[in-house]
Amino acid sequence: MKLKVIIPNSGMSKETLKERELMLKSVAAKETEISVDCIEHGPESIESNYDEILAGKYIIDKVINAEREGYDAIIIYCGSDPAIAAAREIVNIPVIGPGKISMLIANDLAYKFSILTVLDQTIPHDEELVRKQGIDVTRLASVRSINIPVCDVRNDMEKTFNTLLEEGKKAIEVDGAHALVLACLGMAGMGKRLQEALKIPVIDPAFLAIKYAELLVTLNLKQSKKSYPIPPEKIRI
Amino acid sequence: MKLKVIIPNSGMSKETLKERELMLKSVAAKETEISVDCIEHGPESIESNYDEILAGKYIIDKVINAEREGYDAIIIYCGSDPAIAAAREIVNIPVIGPGKISMLIANDLAYKFSILTVLDQTIPHDEELVRKQGIDVTRLASVRSINIPVCDVRNDMEKTFNTLLEEGKKAIEVDGAHALVLACLGMAGMGKRLQEALKIPVIDPAFLAIKYAELLVTLNLKQSKKSYPIPPEKIRI
Amino acid sequence: MKLKVIIPNSGMSKETLKERELMLKSVAAKETEISVDCIEHGPESIESNYDEILAGKYIIDKVINAEREGYDAIIIYCGSDPAIAAAREIVNIPVIGPGKISMLIANDLAYKFSILTVLDQTIPHDEELVRKQGIDVTRLASVRSINIPVCDVRNDMEKTFNTLLEEGKKAIEVDGAHALVLACLGMAGMGKRLQEALKIPVIDPAFLAIKYAELLVTLNLKQSKKSYPIPPEKIRI
Amino acid sequence: MKLKVIIPNSGMSKETLKERELMLKSVAAKETEISVDCIEHGPESIESNYDEILAGKYIIDKVINAEREGYDAIIIYCGSDPAIAAAREIVNIPVIGPGKISMLIANDLAYKFSILTVLDQTIPHDEELVRKQGIDVTRLASVRSINIPVCDVRNDMEKTFNTLLEEGKKAIEVDGAHALVLACLGMAGMGKRLQEALKIPVIDPAFLAIKYAELLVTLNLKQSKKSYPIPPEKIRI
Amino acid sequence: MKLKVIIPNSGMSKETLKERELMLKSVAAKETEISVDCIEHGPESIESNYDEILAGKYIIDKVINAEREGYDAIIIYCGSDPAIAAAREIVNIPVIGPGKISMLIANDLAYKFSILTVLDQTIPHDEELVRKQGIDVTRLASVRSINIPVCDVRNDMEKTFNTLLEEGKKAIEVDGAHALVLACLGMAGMGKRLQEALKIPVIDPAFLAIKYAELLVTLNLKQSKKSYPIPPEKIRI
Amino acid sequence: MKLKVIIPNSGMSKETLKERELMLKSVAAKETEISVDCIEHGPESIESNYDEILAGKYIIDKVINAEREGYDAIIIYCGSDPAIAAAREIVNIPVIGPGKISMLIANDLAYKFSILTVLDQTIPHDEELVRKQGIDVTRLASVRSINIPVCDVRNDMEKTFNTLLEEGKKAIEVDGAHALVLACLGMAGMGKRLQEALKIPVIDPAFLAIKYAELLVTLNLKQSKKSYPIPPEKIRI
Incomplete structure (x- = not known):
């Protein structure tokens, strides 16, 4: 099985991509091949709807390529699942949104x-995300931020962990959370x-x-073409 | 007051844009100036999430320009409100999504x-739209399609009208609708x-x-920066 | 265009009504005529369901008259939209509930x-109002009161403003509001x-x-007669 | 125990009121006294929001009297529960809305x-009622009408019963109802x-x-004064 | 009328059962006979889903017996309504869940x-209960615990009352409750x-x-067999 | 990894259990061991809440044993997830409800x-199941039955398949389903x-x-002990 992981952040070095590959391999089945790539252009991180729009076309390019190259499934490596609906329309292999599936499993x-989440200003964005997942929104105890930008999340891992710990505690004790979801794949x-x-x-x-x-691949499952129909032919200049 | 209308369809002729301007002027206040423009690149119409992603960046370009040029408000001229959240983040003037406000007024x-809506395959997309508007989804009686692509909606106006009439009747009699919303601005x-x-x-x-x-402009209202915060500074190549 | 504004408070002086007219004219189009009136009998302000019932018949009297006198639209000048459903049934011109439309626009x-809101004891009433507007109730961050009765709201404007400011701040910081709605038209x-x-x-x-x-008048829109049907003929002694 | 039943229909004869009393006595405990009365003025039946507004003040008059006369509880004898919130505010004895409690028990x-319901045109009104009761609206299978005005419901009892039977069957077979609620107390x-x-x-x-x-009276329960606070003192001319 | 009360706690003494009978008689009609019984085996109290499963079969045994013995209605004497759906399926007389009906009446x-509720750890369980009752979950202000196990609730009645009072006050002042529901029948x-x-x-x-x-018995009402159909015949060893 | 599959049907032969084991092995990883067992007593199939109660204790017995015997996870092999909450409380290894996770993945x-589902009379039961899963219930297009009892589902596989096909088509065309969930594990x-x-x-x-x-086992995930706390110590005779 061959999985394509597309990171919607531009300008990542080959070494970093390799590192992510190794990290993800640690939970994969032996026979699973993982190829990690990032977008050619666009923002260096996703922290707004604006970033998602800028990254959109470049994500789709990678998605289309991945299908052509024979990958069995695609992961858009971001908790916001940018361009996920478009990606699910344009290819016939499963496209996974880590954000959506994380919330669904938390809910199980x-x-x-x-x-x-990363920033105070991404809190409203993440609350809106929940409303799109088909989950009853009253299942969300809260969204809390660590106030560390995506690009700095992995700089001082100890600081990031400690802030996650602190906010996680408050989520449990103040907000009544029974489980936690990491919103940013940089927290992997x-x-x-x-x-x-x-x-x-x-x-x-991420994992x-x-x-x-x-x-999904083993069970031969993928997104419904009733929900994500193939876009009609037309001029797209 | 100067309003910028951005049509997220590429390749429209100057004549067509002018026509739209005249049509829209018919309901505007005398002192309102309306400038209609379309995107430089991207799909010729919006009929999928894929189209929205392709159009996204070009919509944003026009949005940023419109603010720079001193417009008082921006209308993204499409019932799907493509790139609306990004647009509302990136500028400090009101950005109007005709789809959202139409559903809210129908609900009043x-x-x-x-x-x-235009196509059978855009029905699920439009149902999802309703879920994002803050409206109780049980207020939606149905989404029905006329099965005419966006680009053909204005070709045979009589046919379009008659199909709208037929589906509108079914919406009332079969589905229990008390009001109708036209999903495509081509139906203007x-x-x-x-x-x-x-x-x-x-x-x-459209109107x-x-x-x-x-x-909004008269009352000095615009989108909340708590909901649509200014994107953080970063590299966006 | 001629608009009728009906204030559901009895016993207002001609001067006060004139003042409101002038205030409202400040946002209206030049060609819009505004006539402000109050109810003949009933409570001096609306602060309970009881007040709404007492005011009800007198509001309806004014509503029927306004249509007869050729007005193009009617505004029931109160954030609780008292008697709005009855008014929308009994006439064929648009009847506007400032409360409902304010929440819908806040939601846009x-x-x-x-x-x-005005009083601690009107908080539950206003929460129930939200549930009637077709809005997903989880969009309401909170209802907060300034603890000033309707009749005193305009007595010490500075005090009113300062209390609104204080409660507004708490709504943002404690409750997570992204926008505010003034519940009482006296706060205009x-x-x-x-x-x-x-x-x-x-x-x-108010504005x-x-x-x-x-x-609504320009676009030739008004309430649906499917939602607000004409009351059947009968004896009403 | 003394119960006051207030019928919000004007002009009922003493005989008819007496008949209702006898009918209702059939399910009451031996020690329960029932007094049935109708409003002094207002519509002869409730079939619109307009009727509810016209009846409102006269219902409240009777409600206040009933408390003064030492009744233990009040029933507003109509499935629309007109003026119920106002009535619950203005007295300190339990006020029962047959419509609301019927839906809650159906839901148990x-x-x-x-x-x-009675008329096609009261269907939307009754759907809105459900949304005010605190019940999850997806529990409502449907509202169906027998198309007989309130004032005629008891004229040809056999016809009324047969139409109820017919519509009830459709509610079960077509709409998936597991229980039925009669919307009009005339169907008692x-x-x-x-x-x-x-x-x-x-x-x-009714029963x-x-x-x-x-x-409620036996258990010493009544409406919460947090939900239905006593209206503030003021001029009510 | 003969009512069977089944306490889903094993090992209760005859004296205690008799006491409960007397207590409950105090609100019953003179002609109502009440017989209180407890389950033969299973947990001594219900404080978890595990307890409910263990008690389940023994509750059903008593339920079936009660119908055979000619009782008119059955009360499963626990705020969690354990085995209620099964009980409602298996007999043709009304089965009452005190938990569900309490929430519905609170909601009226x-x-x-x-x-x-009794314990911190039963809070999530009770929140889930609300979601099963057909009530809009946003009507629940909070669940608070007194941190006294079921078996100790009646040991020091003064302590129990004082803790209920304390938590009840917080429910009103902090959480905005307008009414309270006792979750444990031991608090009767x-x-x-x-x-x-x-x-x-x-x-x-309890009362x-x-x-x-x-x-229900007077009005000849009981659970719908559409919601609670008779279980199909089969081998049940 | 060792998985325990518990079928909540009594009286299954060793051959049948072995067959299920082989069938399930077909999708498992090579290193996954699967042991399939059925309950010692209780109903031969689950088609009602009554069956769930009867099977409950025997499911829990097997669940406790499975943890003692060192299994890594437990699957309660039934679409109704009987006794799932109790099982999740009583052990510290993941307990999987096929019904819940199927709906969540369908929703992804x-x-x-x-x-x-199997029978007309299990339709209401399955609709209620959806409401417990944390999913927005408006995502459910319909529940349809094939009217074949659980025990007969695998007797005439061709008939079962054809009926599933027929009802599946109606679900898509009439009800608007975009995906299907098999409610009965016998349909595996x-x-x-x-x-x-x-x-x-x-x-x-099943798969x-x-x-x-x-x-779950690979990622070291299991049910939250905040949602499913360990039952308090007590007498359980």
Whole structure:
């Protein structure tokens, strides 16, 4: 099985992409091949609807290529699932949105969950995301931010972890969360430690997306073409 | 007052743009100036999430320009409100989504409304739109299609009108609609005739958007920067 | 265009009515005539369901007269929209409820809004109002009161403004509001100053209602007779 | 225990009121006294929001009197519960709305219920009623009408019953109802027969209201003054 | 009328059962006979889904017996309504869940209610209960616990009352409750005192269930067999 | 990894259990061991809440044993997820409800789904199930039945398949489903063929549950102890 991971951040180095590949391989089945790539142009990170629009076309380019190159499934490596509906329309292989599936699994394991996001200003955006997932919005306990921009999340991992821990505690004690979802894929790898410290499920979307892609491919499942129909032919200059 | 109307369809002729301007002027206040423009590149019409992604960047370019050029408000001339959230983030003047405001006004005038859309395959897309508007989704009676692509809607106006009439009747009699919303701005101008024939309010988003833009500008209202914060500074290559 | 504004408070002086007329004219189009009137009998202000019932018949009397006198639209000048459904049934011209349209426009401009009401004891009433508007109730961040009775709201304007400012701040910081709605039309004129101070949209229903009436009349829109059917003929002694 | 039943229809004869008293006594406890009265002025029946407004003040007059005369509870004898919120504010004894409690009990006994109403044009009104009761609106299977005006419901009882039977069957087979609610108190007495014929619970609000009033009085329960606060003192001319 | 009360707690003494009988008789009609029984095996109290499963079969045994013995209605004497759906399927007499009917009546008397439960760890369970009752979940102000296990609730009645009072006050002042529901039938008898102290309706499910059983039996109402169909014949070893 | 599959049907032969094991192995990872067992006593199939109660205790017995025997995860092999909440409380390894996770994954892949159930009389039960899963209930297009009892589903596989096909088509064309969920685990293996015929995703819960169990175990995820706390110590005779 071959999985394509598309990071909607421009300008990532080959080394970093390789590192992500290795990290994700750690949870994959032996026979799963993972190829991590980033977009050619667009914003260096996704922190607004504006960023999502700028990244959109470049994500789609990579999505179309991945299908042509014979990949079995595509992961858009961002908690906001940018361009996910368009991607699901344009190809016939499963396209996974780590944000959506993370919330759904949180909702299986717990009655109420909170989301830990990067910035105060991405809180409203993430609340709106929940409303699009088909989940009853009263299941969301809260969205809390660590106030660290995406590009800095992995700079000082200890600081990031400690802030996640602090906000996670408040989500449990003040807001009544029974599970947590990491909103930013840059937080990948911190879920496990956080879960051990907080004693509630913490969904780490990066790894969940890999296992979920394997699940879909093995079971021969993909997005419905009734929900995501093939776009009509037309001039697109 | 100067209003910028951005049509997210590429390749429109100057004559057509001029025609739209004249049509829209007919409901505007005397002192309102209207400038209609279309996107430089992208799809010739919006009929999918894919089209919205392709049009996105070019819509934003026009939006930024419009603010620079001193316009008082911007209308994204499409019932799907493509790129609306990004546009509302990136400028400090009101950005109007004809789709959203049409549903809200339908919801003021009637307990239940139906949407008349272009294609069978845009029905699910339009149902999802309703869920994003803050409206209780049980207020939607139905979405029905006329099965005429956007680019053909204005080719045979009589055929378009008759199909709208037929589907509108079914929306009322079968689905229980108390008001109708035209989903495609290409249907502009048919609302009035439809309303006379069907005896229920028909929201014609093109004209509503103009009057609503005037309302917002006069009252000094615009989108909240808490909901649509200014995107953080970063590299966007 | 001739607009009739009906204030559901009894015993207002001609001077006060004239003052309101002048105030409202300030946002109206030049060609719009505004006539402000109050009810002949009933309570001096609306602060309960009881007041609404007492005012009801007198509002309807004025509504019927306004249609007979050739007005183009009617505004029931109160944030509770008393007798609005009955009024919309009994006439064939648009009847505007400032409360409902204010919440809908707040919902267009922001993901979440709070309402600023007069008394602690009107908070539950205003929460129920939201549930009747077709809006998803989870969009309401909070209702907060200034604890000043309707009849005193305009006595010490500075005090009223300062309390609105204080509660508005709490609505934003504690409750997460992205926009504010003034619940009482007696607060008319304070929206603008509040908006400047708080940097989020503040809906001032008095002025919004005027511009919205103009919008409806220009676009030839009014309430649906499917939602608000003409009452059957019968004995009404 | 003394119960006051207020029928919001003007002009009823003493005989008819007496008849209703006897009918209602049939389900009451031996020690329960029932006094049935109608409003002094207002419409002869309630079939619109307009009728509710016209009847409002006269209902309230009777409500205030009933408390003064030492009644233990008040029933506003109409499925629309007109003036119920005002009545609950203005007195300190329980005020029962047969419409609301009927829907709540239907919701206890069944997952989904339909409402049988008088006229096609009261269907939207009754759907809106459901939304005010705190019930999840997706529990409503449908509202169906028998197309017989309130004043004629008891003229040809056999015709009324047969139409109720016919519409009740459709509610079950077409709409998926598991229980039925009679919307009009004029249908009183037909619930039992309908239930026997259709084999699902049929809520007959007139009788339910009596037993529910007894329940509340015995348990010393009444409406919350947090939800229905006493109206502030003021001039009400 | 003969009512069967089944307490889903094993090992209760005859004296205690007798005491409950006397207590419940105090609100019953003179002609109502009440027989209180407990389950033969299973947990000594219900404080988890696990307890409900263990008690389930023994509740059903008693339910089937009660119908055979000619009882007119059955009350499952627990705020969690354990095995209620199964019980409603298996017999043809009304089965009352005190939890569900308490929430529905709270919802009639007030716009918002809180639940007072036994343990911190039963809070999520009780929140889930609300979601099953057909009530709009935004009507729930909060669930608060007194942190006293079911088996100790009646040991130190003064302590229990004082803690209920304290948490009830917080429910009103902090969470905005307009009415309270006691979640545990062990709290029976404290509702009245609590109501007097807090001045809002307090639903005491034990007594409500008795009066509601009388109401259903008198009106010849019971659960719908469309919602609770008779289980198909099969081998059940 | 060792998975325990517990079928809540009594009296299954060793051969049948072995067959299920082989069938499920077909989608499992090579290193996954699957052990299929059925309950010792209780109903031969689950078709009512009554069956769920009877099976409950025996399911829990097997669940507790499975944890003791060192299994990594447990699947309760039934679309109704009987005793799932109790099972999740009583052990510290993941317990999977095929019904819940099937609906959540259907909700990831499609905007609207229908459920295909066994009997007309299980339709209401399955509709209620959806309401417990945290999913917005308006995402459910319909529940349709094939009218074949659980015990006969695998007797005439061709008949079962054809009826599923027929009802699946109606779900798509009449009800607007974009994906299907098989409600009964006895339908295992028919999802694939159905999906090929109907061209929309069909969730086959038996296989999905295996892959989802692997996903949870690999990612070290399990149910939240905040949602499913360990039951308090007590006498359970």
